Amino acid sequence: MQRIALTYGILSGTITIVTLILGLVVSDGGRFLSSEAFGYLTMLVALSMIFVGIKRYRDQELGGVIRFLPALAMGLAIAVIAGIIYMMVWELYSMSTGYAFIDSYVNGAIEAKRASGLTGDRLAQEITALEAMRSNYGKFYFRMPMTFLEIFPVGLIIAILSAALLQNPKILPARQ
Secondary structure, three states, X not given: OHHHHHHHHHHHHHHHHHHHHHHHHHOOOOOHHHOHHHHHHHHHHHOOHHHHHXXXXXXXXXXXXXXXXXXXXXXXXXXXXXXXXXXXXHHHHHHHOOXXXXXXXXXXXXXXXXXXXXXXXXXXXXXXXXXXXXXXXXXXXXXXXXXXXXXXXXXXXXXXXXXXXXXXXXXXXXXX
């Protein structure tokens, strides 16, 4: 069980973070490759390894039958490992760029607020909140859990759905 969780967790986390970093590197910050939509689409595709991992565990180690809770446990293990890989590689990438991401993100968000027509006290409140986020992002104990929580909820949803589907042995039955 642990080997399958490690294999698919590392694969899923690596696919996600490498794709997202490449998207940031090749984009100018305003294109689809650096958008949140692209990020979550990438996570969704890469975290499909949770389904594959649960199915492999069910078919190869459990004879084609698995209950919901063991399937969910396998899915969560893969999601946690993927989240840890994602968090660690993002931390290394951030360190290598001098944590430039947060400055770019906050500056872009402030400009977007101004461009949307926000002015006065409301704009000042938004800027204060964004500056507080920039300050907090400099603290590893804030940044690392926040990074983990970008990917883990997606993995949690996929783990629940996969466990619910794969507890039925008629769904993609094991080949004999």
